[in-house]
Amino acid sequence: MTYDLIIIGSGPAGYVxxxxxxxxxxxxxxxxxxxVGGMCLNWGCIPTKxxxxxxxxxxxxxxxxxxxxxGIDLEALSFDxxxxxxxxxxxxxxLTRGIEFLWKKNGVEFIKAEARILSPTKVxxxxxxxxxxxxxxxxxxxxxPQNLFxxxxxxxxxxxxxxxxxxxxxxxxxxNMVELAQFFSxxxxxxxxxxxxxxxxxxxxxxxxxFIQKKLKKDxxxxxxxxxxxxxxxxIIHKGKEYPFDKVLNVSFRKAVLPAMDIELELENGFxxxxxxxxxxxxxxxxxxxxxxxxxxAHVSSAQAMEVIEAIQGIEPPAExxxxxxxxxxxxxxxxxxxxxxQIKDKGVDYKVSQYPLTANGKALAEGxxxxxxxxxxxxxxxxxxxxxxxxxxxxxxxxxxGILMELEGTTYDLARTIHAHPTISEIYMDAGKVx
Amino acid sequence: MRYIFxxxxxxxxxxxxxxxxxxxxxxxxxESGDALVKMETDKVVTDIPSPKSGILAVLYGGVGDTVKVGxxxxxxxxxGVEGEAAVAQAQDKPEAPSQETVDEKDFAGVVGTMEIxxxxxxxxxxxxxxxxxxxAPKTRKALATPVARAMAKDxxxxxxxxxxTGPAGRIMKKDIEGHSKSSASVNxxxxxxxxxxxxxxxxxxxxxxxxxxxxNMLRSKQSTAHMSIMxxxxxxxxxxGRARLNEALAEQGIRLSYLPFIIKAIxxxxxxxxxxxxxxxxxxxxxxxxxxxxxxxxxxxxxxxxVPIIKDADRKSLIELAxxxxxxxxxxxxxxxxxxxxxxxxxxxxxYGSIGGYFGVPxxxxxxxxxxxxxxxxxxxxxxxxxxxxxxxxxxxMSVDHRIVDGAEVSRFLNQVLAYLKEPLLLLAYxxxxx
Numbered sequence: 001m002t003y004d005l006i007i008i009g010s011g012p013a014g015y016v017x018x019x020x021x022x023x024x025x026x027x028x029x030x031x032x033x034x035x036v037g038g039m040c041l042n043w044g045c046i047p048t049k050x051x052x053x054x055x056x057x058x059x060x061x062x063x064x065x066x067x068x069x070x071g072i073d074l075e076a077l078s079f080d081x082x083x084x085x086x087x088x089x090x091x092x093x094x095l096t097r098g099i100e101f102l103w104k105k106n107g108v109e110f111i112k113a114e115a116r117i118l119s120p121t122k123v124x125x126x127x128x129x130x131x132x133x134x135x136x137x138x139x140x141x142x143x144x145p146q147n148l149f150x151x152x153x154x155x156x157x158x159x160x161x162x163x164x165x166x167x168x169x170x171x172x173x174x175x176n177m178v179e180l181a182q183f184f185s186x187x188x189x190x191x192x193x194x195x196x197x198x199x200x201x202x203x204x205x206x207x208x209x210x211f212i213q214k215k216l217k218k219d220x221x222x223x224x225x226x227x228x229x230x231x232x233x234x235x236i237i238h239k240g241k242e243y244p245f246d247k248v249l250n251v252s253f254r255k256a257v258l259p260a261m262d263i264e265l266e267l268e269n270g271f272x273x274x275x276x277x278x279x280x281x282x283x284x285x286x287x288x289x290x291x292x293x294x295x296x297x298a299h300v301s302s303a304q305a306m307e308v309i310e311a312i313q314g315i316e317p318p319a320e321x322x323x324x325x326x327x328x329x330x331x332x333x334x335x336x337x338x339x340x341x342x343q344i345k346d347k348g349v350d351y352k353v354s355q356y357p358l359t360a361n362g363k364a365l366a367e368g369x370x371x372x373x374x375x376x377x378x379x380x381x382x383x384x385x386x387x388x389x390x391x392x393x394x395x396x397x398x399x400x401x402x403g404i405l406m407e408l409e410g411t412t413y414d415l416a417r418t419i420h421a422h423p424t425i426s427e428i429y430m431d432a433g434k435v436x
Numbered sequence: 437m438r439y440i441f442x443x444x445x446x447x448x449x450x451x452x453x454x455x456x457x458x459x460x461x462x463x464x465x466x467e468s469g470d471a472l473v474k475m476e477t478d479k480v481v482t483d484i485p486s487p488k489s490g491i492l493a494v495l496y497g498g499v500g501d502t503v504k505v506g507x508x509x510x511x512x513x514x515x516g517v518e519g520e521a522a523v524a525q526a527q528d529k530p531e532a533p534s535q536e537t538v539d540e541k542d543f544a545g546v547v548g549t550m551e552i553x554x555x556x557x558x559x560x561x562x563x564x565x566x567x568x569x570x571x572a573p574k575t576r577k578a579l580a581t582p583v584a585r586a587m588a589k590d591x592x593x594x595x596x597x598x599x600x601t602g603p604a605g606r607i608m609k610k611d612i613e614g615h616s617k618s619s620a621s622v623n624x625x626x627x628x629x630x631x632x633x634x635x636x637x638x639x640x641x642x643x644x645x646x647x648x649x650x651x652n653m654l655r656s657k658q659s660t661a662h663m664s665i666m667x668x669x670x671x672x673x674x675x676x677g678r679a680r681l682n683e684a685l686a687e688q689g690i691r692l693s694y695l696p697f698i699i700k701a702i703x704x705x706x707x708x709x710x711x712x713x714x715x716x717x718x719x720x721x722x723x724x725x726x727x728x729x730x731x732x733x734x735x736x737x738x739x740x741x742x743v744p745i746i747k748d749a750d751r752k753s754l755i756e757l758a759x760x761x762x763x764x765x766x767x768x769x770x771x772x773x774x775x776x777x778x779x780x781x782x783x784x785x786x787x788y789g790s791i792g793g794y795f796g797v798p799x800x801x802x803x804x805x806x807x808x809x810x811x812x813x814x815x816x817x818x819x820x821x822x823x824x825x826x827x828x829x830x831x832x833x834m835s836v837d838h839r840i841v842d843g844a845e846v847s848r849f850l851n852q853v854l855a856y857l858k859e860p861l862l863l864l865a866y867x868x869x870x871x
Contacts, residue, residue, distance in 0.1 A: 320610075382590075384583045384609075409581030409609055 003029050003132040005312065006123045008115045008259050011038020012045075012298035013289030014138035015099050017305035022106025024309060029132070030108055031115040031125045036096045039140050039290075040298045043155040046095060050088040051159075052179060052329055054079070055186035059331070063368065079187040081164050088159065116260040120284045134284050134312050137272060138305065141254035141290035143172060148231065152248035165247035169194055169236065171226075172251035175201055175328035178212055180249060181221050182331050192243045193223045194236060196252065203326060205340035205389050207375060212330060256291045269293060276319060277311040278304055286311070300324050323406050327396040332372045335399035338387035338406055341377060350380045354412065356432040358392055363423040369393035376402075376412060376432040383411040383435070394425050401429055439488050443475075443509045452504045453477040454644060455497050460510075464492050472510060475503070476644050480742075480778060481771040490514040580607035587612040592647050645739045656802035663838035664797045665846050669854040670818055670827045677860045685755070694813070694830075695733070695787060696757035700863050701856035702808060703729045703750035706783060709849040712806045713782045716840045723840060732781035732801055733761060735768045736791070742768050743784055743801055744777040789813065794831045805841055808853075809833040830857065 005021050007014045010032035021028040035042045058079060064072050103110055113126035117137075123130050143154050152171070153161070166189055170181045173196045184191035193200075193216070199209040200223070216223055224238040236243040256271045266273045266281035271293025278286045286308045289301035303324065307317040328334040344351045354376045364370040372391035379386055388402035405414065415433025420426050443453060453475035460472050471483040494511035497503050578595045580588070584607045588595040591612065598615045600607035642650070656662075674697060682691050706713045706729060715724045729750040732743040744764040746757060767773050784801045789812035798809040811831035818827030832854070836846050856862050 382583045382586045408606075409583040411582045411586070414582050 001131070002121075003027050003130060005029075005134045005136060005309075006031065006115075006130060006132040007136045007138060008032075008117070008123070009038060009138035009140055009289070009291070010036050010099075010110075011138060011140050011289060011301065012040045013140075013291075013301035013305040014038065014136070015103070016302040017136055017138065017288065017308055018108045019099075019102050019106055020306055020309040021312075022103065022108040024313065026309070026312065028108045029111065029123075029130060030103065031111045031113060031123070033112070033114045036099050036110070037092070038138075039155075041092055041095055041099075043159065045298050046092055047088045047159055048155070048176070048179060048183075049329055050091050051084055052183050052186075052331075054084040054087070055183045056331060059186050067368065079164070081161075085159050114260065116262070117285075118262050120263065120282050134286065136305070136308055137259055137280070137285065137287040137291055138289045138301070139257045139259050139291050141256050141293075141296065143250045143252045144255045146171065146250055146252055148226075149248045149250075152250045154250045158249065161247075164189065165245075166190065167192065167245045167247075169243075169245035169248045170251060171248055172196060173200065173253060174251065175326075175330070175334075176251040178216070179329050180251065181216070182219070185219050185221050186331065191221055192236060192245055193221060194226055194229060195223055196226050198225060201328065204328070204334065204336055205375070205387070206342065208328075208334045208336060208389055208391065211391050212328075212334060215330070254290060254296055256293060258291070277317050278308045279311065295324070297324065297326065323403060325396075325399045325403055327399065329396060332369065332391055332393045333395035334389075334391055335395035336387070336389045337399055337402045338385070339377065340387060340389075344377060344379075344386055349386070351377055351386065352380055352435065353377050354432045354435045356428050358425070358428065360431070361423075361425060361428055363425050363427070364392070366423065367393070369425075374398075374428040374432045376415070376429075378412050378435070383413055385410055385412060385415070390428075392425060392428075398426060398428075401426060437514050438493060439490065439512045439514055440508050441472075441487055441510050441512060442506050443484070443503045445505045452502050455499050455501050455503060456481060457499060458495060459483075460486075460492055460495070462492055462495055466490065466492060466512070477775075480773050480775055482774055484509065486510070486512065488512045488514055578607060579605060581609065583609050584612050591616045592642060592650065594651065643739060645742070649740050652802065653799055656799050659802055660800055660805075661838040662797070662800065662835050663841075663843065663846075664833060664835045665843070665850065666795045666831065666833045667850055667854060668829050668831050669857050671813070671830045671857050672828045674830075674857055674860045675813075675828045681754075690755055690758065692754055692758050693761070694810075695761055695785070696754040697860055697863070698785065698808070698810060698853075698857065699731055699746065699749050699757050700754060700867075701853045701860075702783065702785065703731065704856060704863065704866055705849050705852040707750070708852060709845060711841055711845060712836065712849055714805055714840065715803045716805065716837065726782045728782065730780050730782045732784035732804070733764065734784060734786035734788075735765060737768050737771070739771065742773060742778070743781065744768055744773050745779070745781045747780075784808070785810065789831070796833045798833060798835045800835050800837055802837075805837040806846075807835050809835070 004026035005017075005028045007018050007021075007028065007030040010018070010030055014030060014032070015037060018028055018030040032038070040046065058077065061072065061077060062074060065074075100110070111125050116124040117135060118124050118129065120135065121132055123132060123135060146152065148171070155176070164184070164187070168180075168184050168189060168191050170177050170191055171194045177193060177195070178200060181191040181193050199206070200212065201209055213223065222238075222243060224236055224243065229236050229238040231237075234244065236245065258272070263282060265285065272280050272287040272291055274280055274287050274292045274294070278288050278292065280287050288304035288308050290296050292304070294300070294304070303322065310317060323337055325335055325337040339347070341353065356374050358364040358370045358372045361370065369392065372393070372395065374392075375389040376385055377387040378384060385402065385405055388399065388406075390398050392398060412433045412435050415429050416435075418430065420430045456474040456476050458473050460466055460470070466472070466486050466489065468486055468489045470486050472486050473484050475482060475484055490512040492510055493513045496508050496510065503509060578598070579600060580595055581602070585595060587609060588598065593612060593615055595607060598607050598611050599605075600611055602608040602611075674694070678692055678694065678697065685692070710725050711723070713726050713729060715726070717724055728748060730745045730747050731749040732745050734741060734743050744767075746752070746760045746764070749757060752760065764773070764777065767777070781801060781804060783804060784807040786796075786798050786807060787810040788796050788798075789810050792812060794811045794814070796809045796811065798807040800807050809832060811833065813828060813830050816827050816829040817824050818829070819825070820827070832850070834846060834850060
């Protein structure tokens with residue numbers, strides 16, 4: 001028997017591809033060596049957000065008296081890590097069950113085993129060899145190993161910690177690093193950030209980067225640059241100051257996790273090289289998600305996976321780059337879509353920025369979440385919106401409105417003309433759209 | 437009560453007009469039928485009369501502003517009309533039929549209604565019960581992104597003619613860009629050159645009339661299969677005959693050009709070749725033959741080309757035709773043509789030779805199917821009775837829509853027209869007959 005498609009890896013690229021393949025009638029087998037849902041569901045997106053939610057809940061409870069809730073002994077508040085993990089496990093279990101159900105419903109077969117690509121048409125797993133017409137590699141990525149610290153954890157180890165560190169050192173870069181640091185800070189630990197480089201999140205607009213650096217400073221989370229620091233006696237020495245730490249969490253730049261292969265695929269900086277329809281250098285083999293090194297975001301991986309299924313069925317994906325939101329689940333959240341200000345400048349487009357603060361938004365004030373703003377970047381000829389950035393407790397959900405607006409090539413006029421319900425945080429779009 | 441008068445679709449599926457001049461002021465008392473404003477549409481400059489008597493309460497827009505059809509133009513306070521009567525008057529329904537009549541034979545009608553002077557009266561100019569004009573404006577709004585829409589307007593592109601490549605055929609920015617590249621002749625979007633010291637270029641926005649010409653010319657070339665034929669005719673008899681006629685008519689101050697004779701020859705020949713006075717309705721897969729002969733005459737004006745119509749040219753005498761031409765000519769120069777002067781042509785004539793040029797390849801005034809071009813009358817050596825002689829040669833060029841007009845048919849038509857021009861007395865022989 002020959003499969004139409006064998007997928008290796010069941011993260012947001014692999015599992016989405018499997019469901020879509022099944023729906024469109026492809027005979028599909030998905031293989032994963034560990035857990036259904038991959039990094040995203042088991043250690044990444046979902047678990048970290050549930051932990052963060054617990055931490056943000058703690059912050060809310062601390063501000064309860066301000067909201068008129070009496071009778072809470074703030075001194076007695078403590079973070080129950082095992083309970084937070086238990087809740088997280090329940091959420092993850094529910095989601096993975098959902099995926100397995102959808103695979104089954106769409107006729108997708110699943111094997112939990114380590115896969116090996118023997119040839120472009122043969123994959124070995126669980127001591128069996130499967131024939132296939134196409135292969136999708138969706139094996140994801142892991143933080144690059146580092147030599148600085150003897151002992152360090154990554155996200156995969158995080159949830160199995162029996163108790164949380166008091167002074168964790170978060171080492172690496174990117175949004176994960178800031179999220180984790182804030183998590184520890186919110187539950188009362190003393191995290192330290194040891195950053196590979198600055199800006200912390202180079203893919204974000206400078207405005208957002210600047211906001212989050214100020215926020216970290218305000219929350220007394222030290223941000224130390226690796227190049228300016230040394231490690232001595234279990235401490236970081238930075239500009240003469242000592243920063244003790246008890247555990248190291250590695251969130252360094254990620255490296256592709258490649259499956260075992262008897263064939264040779266062309267790589268680029270260690271990632272599988274793909275063309276715009278996600279074809280690798282070998283006919284019939286595709287790669288999507290982190291392993292192809294294009295974007296390290298679950299939603300982009302899923303979108304790529306959908307394009308792979310279309311490509312297998314002969315539909316070429318659009319040549320132009322697609323818009324996707326970049327979310328950081330900090331406190332408050334950061335979200336961005338489209339071009340950053342410096343990218344617009346580089347393109348030489350005449351543009352303007354309309355910024356509107358949350359302090360002028362009724363709902364935000366009522367909720368006590370008025371820290372933040374929206375920035376709408378638009379070109380001056382037709383007023384087409386080229387980029388949107390939001391800082392808000394709800395930024396990661398709010399950004400979707402900008403997504404559809406930009407997908408439809410909308411303008412500030414459309415924002416201003418669209419009636420937004422009052423009171424809502426989303427009114428900031430309408431307000432920002434009211435430009436001359 | 438307050439009556440809101442909206443800029444009416446004065447025909448031809450207009451979308452907007454530009455205010456040239458306000459004749460009235462706020463607070464002024466006006467009578468129904470008084471001209472309110474002079475508007476430049478994409479066809480003409482025309483006065484918009486008030487549909488009501490009353491006092492002008494609000495004037496919308498200043499000189500140079502563009503007003504969309506259906507947008508408020510003025511608000512008129514009508515004294516003494518209150519309550520139910522006011523509501524009734526404000527309804528967009530006619531209260532009494534207009535005294536104007538609708539010319540039933542202009543079957544290639546115009547979509548929409550036309551509001552005319554006369555309290556509450558509307559002149560229907562719709563096409564109920566008539567064949568639907570194939571190029572009637574599409575009623576469905578094209579699916580397009582806001583930026584694509586703005587760009588199309590900017591580039592002077594009819595968005596309905598653009599193929600969308602977005603989801604569900606949505607027209608995206610790149611589709612407009614692609615379209616503007618493929619139809620370079622209407623691509624008025626040039627990158628704005630930075631003002632340079634040399635001033636080597638000058639940027640001038642297109643007038644409504646120029647936009648319309650551009651659109652119509654391109655549409656004609658893209659929608660029809662142009663085929664042209666050229667010939668020469670020896671018209672000594674016509675030259676002589678016309679000179680004698682003009683002599684005889686001089687006392688009455690009448691002077692005929694060659695054009696009335698040519699119109700006469702053409703309308704007579706059209707009756708024998710109805711396909712050249714027809715229209716192709718591809719949508720409904722049929723041909724619409726027209727039993728009326730409205731001849732468009734291409735005229736050069738300072739703003740650009742206009743093609744006003746001589747209505748029922750077949751029923752007019754040479755003198756009447758000459759008078760019509762003179763009238764249209766002077767009104768076209770003064771931009772006083774009305775929409776009525778411009779619509780429902782069935783065949784067109786262009787006499788480029790009056791300025792210069794021998795042969796040409798005229799562009800059909802779509803959806804018409806033929807245009808007759810007249811070159812410069814020239815003295816040339818001819819062979820007559822086996823001897824060289826001096827002839828009066830009139831070069832002619834004709835373009836037809838080869839989709840429905842075959843080459844043989846054009847030749848037969850031309851033979852007839854040229855025979856009439858060669859021997860103008862023949863015009864008399866057939867004039868008034870029941871053929």
